[in-house]
Amino acid sequence: QITLKESGPTLVKPTQTLTLTCTFSGFSLSTSNVAVDWIRQPPGKALEWLALIYWDDDERYSPSLKSRLTITKDTSKNQVVLTMTNMDPVDTATYYCAHKGGRGFGDDYWGQGTLVTVSS
Amino acid sequence: DIQLTQSPSFLSASVGDRVTITCRASQGISSYLAWYQQKPGKAPKLLIYSASTLQSGVPSRFSGSGSGTEFTLTISSLQPEDFATYYCQQLDSYPITFGGGTRVEIK
Numbered sequence: 336q337i338t339l340k341e342s343g344p345t346l347v348k349p350t351q352t353l354t355l356t357c358t359f360s361g362f363s364l365s366t367s368n369v370a371v372d373w374i375r376q377p378p379g380k381a382l383e384w385l386a387l388i389y390w391d392d393d394e395r396y397s398p399s400l401k402s403r404l405t406i407t408k409d410t411s412k413n414q415v416v417l418t419m420t421n422m423d424p425v426d427t428a429t430y431y432c433a434h435k436g437g438r439g440f441g442d443d444y445w446g447q448g449t450l451v452t453v454s455s
Numbered sequence: 456d457i458q459l460t461q462s463p464s465f466l467s468a469s470v471g472d473r474v475t476i477t478c479r480a481s482q483g484i485s486s487y488l489a490w491y492q493q494k495p496g497k498a499p500k501l502l503i504y505s506a507s508t509l510q511s512g513v514p515s516r517f518s519g520s521g522s523g524t525e526f527t528l529t530i531s532s533l534q535p536e537d538f539a540t541y542y543c544q545q546l547d548s549y550p551i552t553f554g555g556g557t558r559v560e561i562k
Contacts, residue, residue: 395551397550
């Protein structure tokens with residue numbers, strides 16, 4: 336079965352760089368049309384899509400955050416890494432990674448999420 | 456960016472009620488719309504994709520309809536486990552966007 340799990344720091348200081356890792360099993364990011372998304376949710380607020388990477392290395396980013404985000408994949412390790420630079424308290428949120436079965440499809444499997452707090 | 460507007464933002468209903476949530480897109484998105492259910496402290500769960508296709512394992516009381524700019528999620532008979540927040544998501548073009556959510560609470 337497909338599982339995903341996010342890992343990374345729970346607390347970062349303002350201006351620091353956040354690095355989150357999504358480790359997954361049950362699928363391969365070398366399979367056609369598969370992608371992994373990153374989505375976040377500030378406490379009590381709505382979901383916000385951040386970025387995704389497809390099996391063919393196609394990367395997409397939220398325009399409002401594009402300058403701060405980088406998404407990469409390591410197919411051999413079954414991992415996707417998201418880095419976000421210049422963290423600010425408004426970036427405090429639960430960060431999720433999710434599996435997408437193809438372009439235009441919804442996210443059918445999600446990680447449990449990891450709460451990242453930005454505070455000095 | 457394509458904006459998704461959900462209505463209502465809050466809904467109070469009783470067990471057994473028929474519930475309808477609307478999602479309007481700021482421009483046409485064909486049928487590239489998904490619906491999610493989220494319970495407190497949990498990750499979202501995919502209910503519907505391609506506007507009307509029920510995700511495997513999701514009860515048949517959930518249904519989706521619409522195309523273009525207006526979409527609906529209907530719960531035919533609300534069950535206790537359905538009290539949650541529901542989000543729509545457009546996948547027609549980047550950036551992918553979500554609606555603001557509809558919280559369904561017990562009357």
